[in-house]
Amino acid sequence: xxxxxxxxxxxxxxxxxxxxxxxxxxxxxxxxxxxxxxxxxxxxxxxxxxxxxxxxxxxxxxxxxxxxxxxxxxxxxxxxxxxxxxxxxxxxxxxxxxxxxxxxxxxxxxxxxxxxxxxxxxxxxxxxxxxxxxxxxxxxxxxxxxxxxxxxxxxxxxxxxxx
Numbered sequence: 001x002x003x004x005x006x007x008x009x010x011x012x013x014x015x016x017x018x019x020x021x022x023x024x025x026x027x028x029x030x031x032x033x034x035x036x037x038x039x040x041x042x043x044x045x046x047x048x049x050x051x052x053x054x055x056x057x058x059x060x061x062x063x064x065x066x067x068x069x070x071x072x073x074x075x076x077x078x079x080x081x082x083x084x085x086x087x088x089x090x091x092x093x094x095x096x097x098x099x100x101x102x103x104x105x106x107x108x109x110x111x112x113x114x115x116x117x118x119x120x121x122x123x124x125x126x127x128x129x130x131x132x133x134x135x136x137x138x139x140x141x142x143x144x145x146x147x148x149x150x151x152x153x154x155x156x157x158x159x160x161x162x163x
């Protein structure tokens with residue numbers, strides 16, 4: 001008798017699909033998966049990019065497909081969900097801790113609109129000081145900003161809060 005893939009197994013395999021720009025975070029950590037459907041011998045995954053113009057979307061879609069097909073032995077289709085927009089509050093608490101340990105300041109929890117003030121006094125992921133300032137709203141990727149810590153002298157990136 002053949003094994004029937006479960007939704008839980010699909011989500012477990014999705015934990016192995018890492019973000020190519022931040023390899024300590026999975027698509028699950030980032031809250032990029034909006035749906036999983038099992039159909040006769042196949043799985044359909046809906047995902048959203050963390051930023052509208054993210055250049056890694058095709059790469060991530062292909063990794064989801066390849067990983068699930070290899071791990072579960074099932075046909076996979078992946079579509080970008082155009083009904084849902086990613087926001088930084090979708091990130092898990094574990095993802096934010098992993099980001100900090102990786103040297104990137106995690107986004108703050110948003111309870112309203114993003115404002116310039118929310119980008120100020122971001123805790124330094126290296127020393128924890130809030131004596132920081134925004135050097136540039138543009139980092140190495142569209143989803144990051146660059147900050148400077150006055151306490152330890154380190155430049156660091158912050159994953160931008162996005163609503």
